[in-house]
Amino acid sequence: MATTAAEARFRVDAPIRGQRATRVVALDESATAVMRRVAEQTWGGARFYSYEARPHSVETDAELADIVLRTMDGAEARLSEELADADAMVMIATADDGAEAASAIGNACTLRGIMTAGLILGDGREAGAAVMALRPHARVLMRSTGEHDVADVLTALRA
Amino acid sequence: MLAQETNELLTQTGPGTPMGELFRQYWIPALLAEELPENGSPPVRVKLLSERLIAFRDGEGRYGLIDEFCAHRGVSLWFGHNEETGLRCAYHGWKYDVTGQCIEVPSEPEDSIFCKKVKLTAYPLVKIGDILWTYMGDPAKRPEPPEFEFVHVPSEQTYTSKRWQESNWLQALEGGIDSSHVSWLHSAGLKNDPLFKGSKGNDYNMADLKPFFEVEEVDGGLFIGVRRNAEEGHYYWRITPWVMPSFTMVPPRGDHPMHGHLWIPIDDENCWVFTFDYQPVRALTADELQAMKDGHGVHNQNEPGTYRPVQNKDNDYMMDREAQRRGETFSGVKGIAIQDSSLQESMGPIVNRSKERLVSADSGIIKARAKLRAAAEALRDEGVTPPGVDPAHHRVRSVSIVLPKEASFIDSCREAAAVSPGVRQTSV
Ligand code: FES
Ligand SMILES: [Fe+2]
Numbered sequence: 001m002a003t004t005a006a007e008a009r010f011r012v013d014a015p016i017r018g019q020r021a022t023r024v025v026a027l028d029e030s031a032t033a034v035m036r037r038v039a040e041q042t043w044g045g046a047r048f049y050s051y052e053a054r055p056h057s058v059e060t061d062a063e064l065a066d067i068v069l070r071t072m073d074g075a076e077a078r079l080s081e082e083l084a085d086a087d088a089m090v091m092i093a094t095a096d097d098g099a100e101a102a103s104a105i106g107n108a109c110t111l112r113g114i115m116t117a118g119l120i121l122g123d124g125r126e127a128g129a130a131v132m133a134l135r136p137h138a139r140v141l142m143r144s145t146g147e148h149d150v151a152d153v154l155t156a157l158r159a
Numbered sequence: 160m161l162a163q164e165t166n167e168l169l170t171q172t173g174p175g176t177p178m179g180e181l182f183r184q185y186w187i188p189a190l191l192a193e194e195l196p197e198n199g200s201p202p203v204r205v206k207l208l209s210e211r212l213i214a215f216r217d218g219e220g221r222y223g224l225i226d227e228f229c230a231h232r233g234v235s236l237w238f239g240h241n242e243e244t245g246l247r248c249a250y251h252g253w254k255y256d257v258t259g260q261c262i263e264v265p266s267e268p269e270d271s272i273f274c275k276k277v278k279l280t281a282y283p284l285v286k287i288g289d290i291l292w293t294y295m296g297d298p299a300k301r302p303e304p305p306e307f308e309f310v311h312v313p314s315e316q317t318y319t320s321k322r323w324q325e326s327n328w329l330q331a332l333e334g335g336i337d338s339s340h341v342s343w344l345h346s347a348g349l350k351n352d353p354l355f356k357g358s359k360g361n362d363y364n365m366a367d368l369k370p371f372f373e374v375e376e377v378d379g380g381l382f383i384g385v386r387r388n389a390e391e392g393h394y395y396w397r398i399t400p401w402v403m404p405s406f407t408m409v410p411p412r413g414d415h416p417m418h419g420h421l422w423i424p425i426d427d428e429n430c431w432v433f434t435f436d437y438q439p440v441r442a443l444t445a446d447e448l449q450a451m452k453d454g455h456g457v458h459n460q461n462e463p464g465t466y467r468p469v470q471n472k473d474n475d476y477m478m479d480r481e482a483q484r485r486g487e488t489f490s491g492v493k494g495i496a497i498q499d500s501s502l503q504e505s506m507g508p509i510v511n512r513s514k515e516r517l518v519s520a521d522s523g524i525i526k527a528r529a530k531l532r533a534a535a536e537a538l539r540d541e542g543v544t545p546p547g548v549d550p551a552h553h554r555v556r557s558v559s560i561v562l563p564k565e566a567s568f569i570d571s572c573r574e575a576a577a578v579s580p581g582v583r584q585t586s587v
Contacts, residue, residue, distance in 0.1 A: 002472035008507030117519040140372040140519040156525040158160050
């Protein structure tokens, strides 16, 4: 039976099962500022973190690089633990400061089969560098013009 | 996922709706020039953006697109007589010119001025390339005519077909933006279709089924780049332009003609798909043209005398389970165009986007919806002219190219993705 307008009404009307567990990581200060505002909206299973590049925030001595993130209320969190039940990773960047972290996150997600996306804020040279830094590590790269755009993507992904 | 009210905003294009007003900022294809082949041709009923209109070419060759229904008592002018200077209603003989002006009311005295006060809504209808274009918005804001390359190359270099799709325009457009379905739904076409097969790009396409995506904003809309692994240190990029609101081009393959679509709302549950193929610098060969007319490539075959596909929802698109089992087609449906329309119509006339479960590979679609919504709201709230109205935005091409890994596709392809008359397309 073709899906006519009348027939379309009989689509099973139940919510899609399984909440998505999205992790959002801002890779530099300007990205964190945008993410903070987005994080204030109501989200499903999404959790938000920022990353600051400083010595030892990327541990490469372990078998697989792990990194130290900060939750929105300032607590320390380890990437490896936060990825345990995640199924999507969205990285936000305005420049290439977080290149090392992007690589660690990308590898960790590949290993665990977690979907990745990168949102680049702004244009110009800095943002161009961010594209280069994230390209190998995000299945999708998208230029975003700001908060509104970031929220749109997270909503579309049911974060 | 989209909230239900956003879904409604993007899918409703009737008069007075935000998306309807957005569409009314642009020149859009109304019908093919072949539908009014000569002066005095029979008039054609055309529904666009939920308005019922009648297109005609009067005895002196002027094109008109006017309200379908006679001002007198609402009879369809489709039954009318197409005369030297206008269309005469079959009921009581009122006559209208191409501007919708009533020029004769036979029941009134010879010198009556009554008819001067009767005018039907009319929109301009102009022939550019093989298409008759109209503009349904405020005459004071009428933009310069369209400059898409396929309607400006010499006629022997271009071919356009049209089909009726029984779904909302947006789910049809989304298929044009989403290139991640090509390696699945159209996989067989890459091998067999005369207008696709045998390009180097196809090998890259099929060798890497998990491509990466990059979405870049440009003045008129988006460029969506999809990259796959190529030789050491290189990526194979396929770049799809979207010019707002509804022009998309498929990245080219080898020396095959370049193709694309315009997805035009008929009403909220139906759309016209205008499908073109062209060569920027050479004539189409007889074989290419024949293949298009036979419904290969992105074209299809319509029921004779109509624009409804021969494969349609009433015959389950002539689904062939055996061919599906043998791997000749992935979905069992033959032909790239109907592979798309069958699936898009199967979603129902207006798909419920609050029930979707999108993935990162859908980013082009996510971004396109966001841009449409932003443009519709900016127009409604602040009267901002949307992207894609300026004909300079139309001068884009799709691209397929191998680039070094570190190259930015958008910076590397500025020239390749722009129209340069006399310059061949950039295609692998
Ligand atoms: S209804 Fe058309 S002339 Fe009377
Ligand atoms: Fe398709």
